[in-house]
Amino acid sequence: MTDEQWSRVHDRYRAAARRVAAGEGTGLLTDAKEAAELGPALYHDVDGVPARAVEASLGCGNPLAVVDIRPGDVVLDLGSGGGLDVLLSAKRAGPAGRAIGIDMTDEMLQLAREHAANAGVSNVEFRKGRIEDVPLPEASVDVVISNCVIALSPDKAAVFGEIARVLKPGGRVGIADVVVEEGAVASPCDEDCLAGAVTEARYAELLELAGLGDVSVTPSAGMEGGRRAVIVRARKPVAVRIVPMETRHAESVLRIYQDGLDTGDASFQTEAPSWDAWDEAHLAEHRLVAEDVDGRVVGWVAVTRVSSRPVYAGVVEHSVYVAADARGRGVGPALLRALVASTEAAGVWMIQSGIFPENKASLVAHERAGFRVLGTRERIGRHGDRWRDVVFIERRSAVAGLD
Numbered sequence: 001m002t003d004e005q006w007s008r009v010h011d012r013y014r015a016a017a018r019r020v021a022a023g024e025g026t027g028l029l030t031d032a033k034e035a036a037e038l039g040p041a042l043y044h045d046v047d048g049v050p051a052r053a054v055e056a057s058l059g060c061g062n063p064l065a066v067v068d069i070r071p072g073d074v075v076l077d078l079g080s081g082g083g084l085d086v087l088l089s090a091k092r093a094g095p096a097g098r099a100i101g102i103d104m105t106d107e108m109l110q111l112a113r114e115h116a117a118n119a120g121v122s123n124v125e126f127r128k129g130r131i132e133d134v135p136l137p138e139a140s141v142d143v144v145i146s147n148c149v150i151a152l153s154p155d156k157a158a159v160f161g162e163i164a165r166v167l168k169p170g171g172r173v174g175i176a177d178v179v180v181e182e183g184a185v186a187s188p189c190d191e192d193c194l195a196g197a198v199t200e201a202r203y204a205e206l207l208e209l210a211g212l213g214d215v216s217v218t219p220s221a222g223m224e225g226g227r228r229a230v231i232v233r234a235r236k237p238v239a240v241r242i243v244p245m246e247t248r249h250a251e252s253v254l255r256i257y258q259d260g261l262d263t264g265d266a267s268f269q270t271e272a273p274s275w276d277a278w279d280e281a282h283l284a285e286h287r288l289v290a291e292d293v294d295g296r297v298v299g300w301v302a303v304t305r306v307s308s309r310p311v312y313a314g315v316v317e318h319s320v321y322v323a324a325d326a327r328g329r330g331v332g333p334a335l336l337r338a339l340v341a342s343t344e345a346a347g348v349w350m351i352q353s354g355i356f357p358e359n360k361a362s363l364v365a366h367e368r369a370g371f372r373v374l375g376t377r378e379r380i381g382r383h384g385d386r387w388r389d390v391v392f393i394e395r396r397s398a399v400a401g402l403d
């Protein structure tokens with residue numbers, strides 16, 4: 001994208017903001033098919049948001065359906081436009097959190113601030129800037145979102161570098177964007193300048209080169225001109241060290257275990273056992289803990305045998321728990337990767353477990369670690385005053401148990 005093309009994009013979205021402010025709509029999604037599939041049509045939970053903020057949406061997806069925003073999170077929206085995603089993020093982050101929008105046009109920023117004022121939302125902020133040079137300090141946000149904006153950038157490496165810079169360790173990325181299909185010939189930069197879109201593989205490669213992990217780029221809808229909409233997820237690696245579990249870790253392990261049990265969605269068990277009982281129940285091998293930069297234990301993983309029969313010698317069942325204040329920061333995935341490496345080195349060919357379906361974060365983490373869902377056993381056990389379903393998962397090694 002040349003400077004002239006960038007100016008055209010800038011002017012186009014500035015004009016769209018002026019039209020919205022005048023009550024005329026954006027004037028961009030004029031095709032009936034586009035209007036039915038893009039922008040406002042992708043949002044359903046917009047209670048409390050001014051109608052004009054919804055109408056100003058020009059996205060190709062809904063980034064809030066891509067990433068989990070938790071109370072207290074600081075959320076950054078790159079290319080925030082009329083502020084819809086910022087307002088919805090602020091709602092999810094709650095009074096203890098806040099949402100920040102970055103946009104390059106004064107008109108969109110003004111429009112977004114008016115929408116925030118009309119919605120009575122105070123935990124938001126809108127700043128002028130370009131997504132290749134984000135005006136925020138290092139490690140200052142928990143979540144970065146964006147909606148069909150990064151495809152416009154001529155320097156995606158810089159954008160992803162900025163995302164990695166401003167994210168806290170373990171911070172999450174949720175993006176709706178556009179890529180070009182493999183082998184498609186890019187057309188000259190049209191009015192949207194989406195000819196700057198790259199392939200799925202290149203998009204993922206650039207995210208990884210920026211130092212982000214757990215990257216996935218998944219098609220969500222086809223588009224004209226050899227393009228398609230995608231949902232993008234990634235995470236900034238957390239600064240933890242995975243080490244063998246020792247007796248000195250016992251107190252921390254049991255405390256984290258109890259924290260997990262207290263959520264009501266970790267296990268049928270409700271109280272952590274004594275260390276002696278825990279120690280006896282788990283194999284001495286493949287016990288690992290995650291320590292943060294201060295040496296504090298923030299998670300653990302361990303396994304048990306599923307059977308004493310020799311035929312099942314390479315099959316184990318695992319448990320993984322993360323400290324309450326470290327959840328959502330990549331500790332669980334780091335422990336799962338370390339567990340896979342440890343068990344495969346010892347010739348273990350199958351890791352299995354059961355997860356309550358309500359524990360969606362754990363299901364996602366296991367899926368990304370290579371586990372597959374076998375099925376759900378309905379009402380398999382009573383947990384307090386209710387029957388619970390359990391989703392059974394397994395990971396079959398591609399390197400162990402093949403001969």
